[in-house]
Structures are given as C-alpha cells and as structure tokens.
Amino acid sequence: MDLFGNTPNWESNLAPILEKYSRKKHPLAYQNRYQLMVMVLLSAQDSDANINSLASLLFQNFPSIESLSVAKKTALIPYIANVKNVETKANWLLEIAKTISKNENIPLTMEGLTALKGIGRKSANVILREANQPAVGIIVDLLQYMTKSIFH
Template identity: 65%
Template sequence: MNLFDETNEWVEKLEPILTQYKGQKHPLQYHNLYQLMVMVVLSAQDSDANINSIAPTLFAAFPNMESLAVANFNSLVSYIIEVKNFETKANWLLEIAKILQKDENIPLKMNGLLTLKGIGRKSANVIMRESGIPAEGIIADLHVIRVAPRIGLIPESKDGIKVEKQLMQVLPKAIWGEIGMAISFLGREICRPVPKCGECLICGDCGYYKNIFKSEHPQ
C-alpha cells in the first residue's frame, strides 16, 4: 500500500471524530483574537481551566493590545501570578504588545506568528484554526502527542514538532485545520491516560484497543 492509499484509509478511519468535533471551539474561553493570543501564550505548560479562571480580571484590566502595550511588568504580573512561569510569560506578552501596539496588527499567518515571543507552532496552529485561517500545520498539543501514537496513526514521540511533522506526512492538507483539535478533544474526553475505549467512536480502528485493551478486557 502506498502513502496515498494509507492517507485515504486514515481519513476514513478518522471521519467519526472529524464529524463529531468539527468547528468546536477551543476550551480556552476567549471572546476575540486579542484574548485568544494572550491566553494561548499563558496556557503553555498550564491548564486551560486555570487560564480561563484568571482571564476575566486580566482582560478587565487590559482589554486590548493598546492597554497591554503601556502596561508595566508589576501590574501585569499581579493578574497572572497564579499562572505557571508567569514572570517569563509577562515579559513575552509585554514584548508582543509593544511590537504590535493594536489588536488589528496581530498576524494570522504561521511565519508572522512565529516571530512573536511565546508563540510556537502549536500556539500558532491554534490561533489560525480558531480564526478560520487555512491551516499551515496541525495542532499537536499534549493530548495529540499521547493519542495519535496510541491509535496507531504515527510512531510514539514526546516532541510536539516531530509529532506535527509526522501527522502532516500521513494526513492530507484538506483536514489539517480540524484533525488536530479533533484528536485533542478525543484525548480530553475519551482517550485519556486511562482511556474509556467503550465510548470511543474510532475504537474499531485503534491499535491500542485491538492489541492491548481487548486482551486486558476479554469478553
């Protein structure tokens, strides 16, 4: 079987989760592009739930890029002190704001986003997906890093950049924009560290389910 055939086969196998999660909003509870960008930067190595909890007071104080651009370090830190690596992230956000100055200057292409401190490929992919911009890559968050190898889609790796590259090689560009979040939502809801295989829409095509789960849970 050549790569083209394998690609088509995986598109068919993944169709149930693509349908289930198509267009579903990211768990970060943002209300505009500025908030999304700030929250994506803050969420690195932290939980979406924690970032959601501090967002209302943060954005009441700094409602747009203009207000953030004139903020000082100590005032910003006081609103994000419960965020992991808050000092580093405060510096990143202040630098971004000073460069961009206004919300409308936030770039929406991969190369532009990657020039900003604190925004890597995963973050850029999230921002582009949530903004409806054609995908230039695939979201590879910690859930995707766990789930994609588990189902047999790619070899196991802890490196998000490597995982994204492997997914881009296996899957057609037509589904790049949605498949990352679809796998991520599957990982958040069903394919957790202890997976709920009986509730999974794609368990029939999952390597873990076929080779491990069924042997541990014989009928």
C-alpha cells in the same frame, strides 16, 4: 499487517472525525482574537481552567493590546501571578504588545505568529484554527486537544 500495501486514504478516513469535532470551541473562554492569543500563550504548560479563572480580571484591566502595550510588568504580574513561568510569559506578552501595538495587527499566518515571542507552531496552529484560518500541519498533542474539546 501489510506495511507496503495500499496507502490509506487519510482524507476520507479522517472526514467523520473532522466533521464531528471541527466546530467544537476551544476550552479557553476567549471573546476575541486578542484574548485568544494572550490566553493561548499563558496556557502553555498550564491548565485551561487556570487561565480561564484569571481571564476576566486580566481583560477588565487590559482590555486590548493597546492597553497592554503601555503596561508595566509590575502592573501585569498580579493578574497572572498563578500562571506557570509567570515572569517569562509577562515579558513575552509585553514584548508582543509593543511589537503589534493594535488588536487589528495580530498576525493570522504561521510565519507572523511564530515570529512573536512565546508563540510556537503548536500555539500558532491553535490560534489559526480558532480564527478560522488554515492551520499548518497537525497539532502535536492532538489526542490531548481532542480530549479537552470533547469533555470540556
């Protein structure tokens, strides 16, 4: 193995993989940017299957960030009770909803997303990618993400 030889052309080497998988939908069954953001936040350290299973009832009761912004934590918790770290995530969701207040105010930049409680760079990259915005960097768990995208 020549460590100091020619640098590989990563763009051309990755092109076939990107072509094959770039249009694969994320395994979270979201319908809009609001749902995507909520589901990505809830899915941290949890399974996409668990989040998908509770999403329908959650979004029937909180169909927009506006409805979530006026919700009490005690009203939200029953819909996300099976989510890991439910108390923390409920607090984050309610704080985000109050901060943003309208669906159209959901940021579509790395800086805007990571300024929100509970949204780190990894979650922000997922949201940006799914919203057809340029992601910043590479998803850290790329192998896990690709496996989920391919087999689900």
